Amino acid sequence: MTSKKPLWDHDAHSLHDLFCEGAASAEEIVTSHLERIRSADSSVGAFLYVDEAGALEEARRQDRWSAVERRERPLAGVPVALKDNIVAQGMPTTAGSKILGEFRSPYDATVVVKLKQAGAMIVGKTNLDEFAMGSSTEHSALAETRNPWDVSRVPGGSSGGSAAAVAAQMVPLALGSDTGGSIRQPASYCGIVGMKPTYGRVSRYGLIAFASSLDQIGPMTRSIRDARLLYEVIKGADAHDSTALALGEERTVSQGPWRIGVPREYFGEGMEAGVRQVTEAALERLRSMGHELVEISLPHTPYAIAAYYLIAPAEASSNLSRYDGVRYGMRAEGRDLVTMYEKTRDEGFGAEVKRRILLGTHALSAGYYDAYYLTAQKVRTLIRQDFDYAFREVDFIVTPTTPDVAFRRGERDDDPIKMYLGDVYTVTANLAGIPGLSIPAGLADGLPVGLQWLAPRLGDLSLFDAAATLETQLEPMVWPMGVDE
Amino acid sequence: MNQYQVIVGLEVHVELKTATKLFCSCSAAFGGEPNTHTCPVCLGMPGVLPVINQEAIRLATRSALALNCTVRAVSKFDRKQYFYPDLPKAYQISQYDQPLGEYGWVTIRGADGAAKKIGVRRVHVEEDAGKLNHLGQRLGDATGSLVDLNRAGVPLIEIVSDPDLRSAEEARLYLTELRAVLSYLDISDLRMEEGSMRCDANVSLRPADFQGNLEDLPRVEIKNVNSIRNVQRGIEYEVARQRELLAAGERIVKETRGFDDATGKTYSQRSKEEANDYRYFPEPDLPPLVLDPQWIADMKRGLPALPDAIRANLIDRGMPEKDAEVLVLDREAYEYWQQATALFQDERLVTNWMLSDLSRLINARGESFANSRVRPEGLVALLGLIQSGTLSGRMAKEVLEAMFETGQSASQVVKDRGLSQITDASAIQSIVDQVLKDNPAVVQDYLSGKEKALAFLVGQVMKQTRGQAKPDLVNQLLKDSIQKDYAPSQD
Incomplete structure (x- = not known):
């Protein structure tokens, strides 16, 4: 390479172009990112596993492709990281837990198949809260991940490793998963773009299930155009996932100006002043661009956290039952079957996972099912209806992604309720099944603040288009561990 | 002394004869080297999802219709949760409160020929579990167990009868008729010895003065009996055992019992006093099963x-x-x-x-x-x-x-074998003549009125013709010849 900016400082579009034009080889691109991981990840701790040999081998293979072969594959020459609850054949998968032990997947997740077909070079697996349960990545049983903006702070979670890897420019693209905000919240804390697609838009086959009716895989990137690119690669129906929608009509919207809904329930108490300031400035910018801001109400918002923390643990308690020490992963020996089960699960799961398994088991128990699980499902329906009504009036809804900025590591260790309440702006999109996009809107005391865009079901592409018009109006992001000025 | 009425309800599991399993494309064939009919889905690997086998739904629908059930246009799947090594996901995908078929019946006929309708409460679709092969003679002293998941995920229907059966004999009649009905549908091998048809029997005794809900009677479930005959034997034994207990003033414990083929006795397996809580909830990985009412009607018309x-x-x-x-x-x-x-x-x-x-x-x-x-x-x-x-x-x-x-x-x-029957009288006449000549005493017996003597002569002729002579013809020729050559003249 010449004296121009390092390859790791490019976004995916740019890398792909350089590769297609022959200005950079795939090997040079991968090598640059691997070096970046080596230098930056010691302080960030985003990766659980880096597949140097595999990525280099794939790069050398791609270097033999013709220009046409490169152009045919939208991610040719582009390194990608996977949250470590997405399986890739032959690679270890831990879900941030001890219980999977030395497990290596015998199969590729559908999104991994699609990434490979699109020419992406998978460089490794990123850290997460155990089984994606958490909002700080502190609940990983395996590693600590720090926020590249301030290493004393959390990167958010549960896709904290992917968010930190992208923000620290170790990869241009990463996949995360979002069950109650696990893509959007860490994206917000790390100042990147993170998007949760419409439920069913992206196959969950090969995503280690947390809460099946809420989980979605989505893109985490430094630009909206990259997020859109990655989304277009991974979306689509899948013969392996009965809940993945056949490619339906994407909702389209006019060029604008739009009616943008601002839900009053999302601007109440609990929002930090810095977040409020950045959000209001962004809203003001939208107004000045000619859009109409409309105050709306999503009246069942106050019940969302409660409903979410019944439904998600209930499904999780069932989904995590398979980790029993019988077929794969860790096994603690016991004198009989029941002791083996108990010891394996006791030693294999961390405290937060156990807390949620207990919550969920209780919520599904005979005599409690109606009061907890069934009631939560009814609330879920009401929340979905809130959005249905709102989207009759407005084209998009804009809210802060989180009520706060990245908090200090260890700060919420003893306060799970406070941790749960941080999900207040994001869980509703999962409960309603609608797409949500978090984009960096500015800084509060030097820490990023995310702005969340919501659209009706199947409005995924319109979200990118709409948010992109704002992106051009905002100060360009200066990456926290970026190239020295 | 209290009189008791026998109350029996049967749960029958039938493996559907599909090429592939219920939620993946593995072979559903019986047997095979252990764990060769498996894939990440039926092994319950992290991240896998079920996809419903349409053929299994078709076969299940045929079965439900043939058993006179109403088939739901919308049914759903649920998870039944429990830990056991033969259940890879630690939950079985089944149907709980919205089964595919409901409100059916099977007609049985007793020895007196009277018909009786036995209610079929529900027919639902679910996946089978794998098998454990215990090392050692009995589970109790097994040194270990090997898990074979070839059967895990094979499609089953569970057919639940109402508690309408009043004797072991009625249970036998019901199972026989049920199997006959299903046999015409081509939906299963129905081999009880291979486990492609399995039966659990719920047995309780109702005191004559009991007016409440039958479900509230303490009942014993006899599990996994491997033939219709043994279901009958198991129920007979269980009825006698419960009668004895009640006669002795003891109470029936709600429990699951096994059946020992060798002794004909049932034995306690586990008490159900602390009822299993399966924590059923709707399977979030599968959308509701929606069937076109027209398709259901066509299926019904297409029944054999x-x-x-x-x-x-x-x-x-x-x-x-x-x-x-x-x-x-x-x-x-x-x-x-x-x-x-x-x-x-x-x-x-x-x-x-x-x-x-x-x-x-x-x-x-x-x-x-x-x-x-x-x-x-x-x-x-x-x-x-x-x-x-x-x-x-x-x-x-x-x-x-x-x-x-x-x-x-x-x-x-x-x-x-040169076997064709000799129907030409001339071909037989010489043999007839020879036989009469060789057996004058017998001829005399016949003439003196011993009809049986003729049969002996017929036998002799048949023997000499190696059975090929037409018997009525031989009969006729013998009579004619005796009449002609041996009978005293009438003059």
């Missing part, structure tokens, strides 16, 4: 003739009820009969030969009508030779045996 209708038709045609019952309960025999009677007018002759001689040969060999070497066309050809007088009944039996052994046609056997 079922035992009730077949039985009525056969009896209408003059078949004895007993024979009709035998044919109906063995679908292969009935289909054989249909093919044979399509080619041969005399239905009674077909029935008789099928249910006596051919049945005996088939049973002796452990074969079936479907794989017998004597095909319906072959049997019909044989019957034709009888009808034309070419073969006597006795000769025909010999020919049938040869056909059965060698697979040759009737005419081939007749030709090879």
Whole structure:
């Protein structure tokens, strides 16, 4: 390479172009990112596993492709990281837990198949809260991940490793998963773009299930155009996932100006002043661009956290039952079957996972099912209806992604309720099944603040288009561990 | 002393005969090297998802309709959760509160011929579990267990009867009829010994003065009995055991019991006092199962003739009820009969030969009508030779045996063995003359009125003709010759 900016400082579009034009080889691109991981990840701790040999081998293979072969594959020459609850054949998968032990997947997740077909070079697996349960990545049983903006702070979670890897420019693209905000919240804390697609838009086959009716895989990137690119690669129906929608009509919207809904329930108490300031400035910018801001109400918002923390643990308690020490992963020996089960699960799961398994088991128990699980499902329906009504009036809804900025590591260790309440702006999109996009809107005391865009079901592409018009109006992001000025 | 009424309800699991499993594309075939019919989905690997097998739904729907159930246009799947090594996900995907079929019935007929409808409460679809092979003689002292997941995920239907059965005999009749109905649908191998049909029996005794809900009676579930006969034996034993306990003033414990084939006794497996909480909840990985009502109606119209209708038709045609019952309960025999009677007018002759001689040969060999070497066309050809007088009944039996052994046609056997019946009087006359000459005393016996003596003479002629002489002809020739040559003159 010449004296121009390092390859790791490019976004995916740019890398792909350089590769297609022959200005950079795939090997040079991968090598640059691997070096970046080596230098930056010691302080960030985003990766659980880096597949140097595999990525280099794939790069050398791609270097033999013709220009046409490169152009045919939208991610040719582009390194990608996977949250470590997405399986890739032959690679270890831990879900941030001890219980999977030395497990290596015998199969590729559908999104991994699609990434490979699109020419992406998978460089490794990123850290997460155990089984994606958490909002700080502190609940990983395996590693600590720090926020590249301030290493004393959390990167958010549960896709904290992917968010930190992208923000620290170790990869241009990463996949995360979002069950109650696990893509959007860490994206917000790390100042990147993170998007949760419409439920069913992206196959969950090969995503280690947390809460099946809420989980979605989505893109985490430094630009909206990259997020859109990655989304277009991974979306689509899948013969392996009965809940993945056949490619339906994407909702389209006019060029604008739009009616943008601002839900009053999302601007109440609990929002930090810095977040409020950045959000209001962004809203003001939208107004000045000619859009109409409309105050709306999503009246069942106050019940969302409660409903979410019944439904998600209930499904999780069932989904995590398979980790029993019988077929794969860790096994603690016991004198009989029941002791083996108990010891394996006791030693294999961390405290937060156990807390949620207990919550969920209780919520599904005979005599409690109606009061907890069934009631939560009814609330879920009401929340979905809130959005249905709102989207009759407005084209998009804009809210802060989180009520706060990245908090200090260890700060919420003893306060799970406070941790749960941080999900207040994001869980509703999962409960309603609608797409949500978090984009960096500015800084509060030097820490990023995310702005969340919501659209009706199947409005995924319109979200990118709409948010992109704002992106051009905002100060360009200066990456926290970026190239020295 | 209190009188008790026997209350029995049966849960029958039937493995559906699909090529692949219920939620993945692994082979659903019985057997195979352990863990070779497996993939990440049926092994319950992290990240896998179920995808419903449409063929299984089709077979389940046929079954539900054939059992007179109402099939739901919208049903759903649920997770039934418990830990066991043969259950990879630690939950079974089943149907809980919205089963595919409901409100059906099976008609049984007792020895007195009276028909009784036994309610079919529900028919639902679920996946099978794997198998554990215990190392050692019994589970109690096993040194270890090997898990084989070939069967995990094989599609099942569970057919739950109402508690309408009042005796072990009724349970036997119900199972026999149920199996017969299902056999006409081509949905399962229905082999109890291989586990493709399994039965659990719930047995309780109702005191004469009990007015409450039957479900509230303490009931014992006899699990996984491997033949209809043993279900009957198990219930008989259990009824006697419960009667004794009640007579002794003890109480029946709600529990699960196994059946020991060797002793004919049931034995306690686990107490249900602390009821399992399966924590059922809707399976979030599968959307509701939505069936087009038109498709359901088409499926119903497409059902084959079922035992009730077949039985009525056969009896209408003059078949004895007993024979009709035998044919109906063995679908292969009935289909054989249909093919044979399509080619041969005399239905009674077909029935008789099928249910006596051919049945005996088939049973002796452990074969079936479907794989017998004597095909319906072959049997019909044989019957034709009888009808034309070419073969006597006795000769025909010999020919049938040869056909059965060698697979040759009737005419081939007749030709090879020089077996055709001699119907030419002149060919037999010389033998008749010789026999009469050799047995003057017997002839005298006959003339003195001993009718039996003639039979001896017929036998002698038949012997010398190696059975090929037509018996009535021999009879006639003997009588004529005695009359002509030995009878005292009338003058």
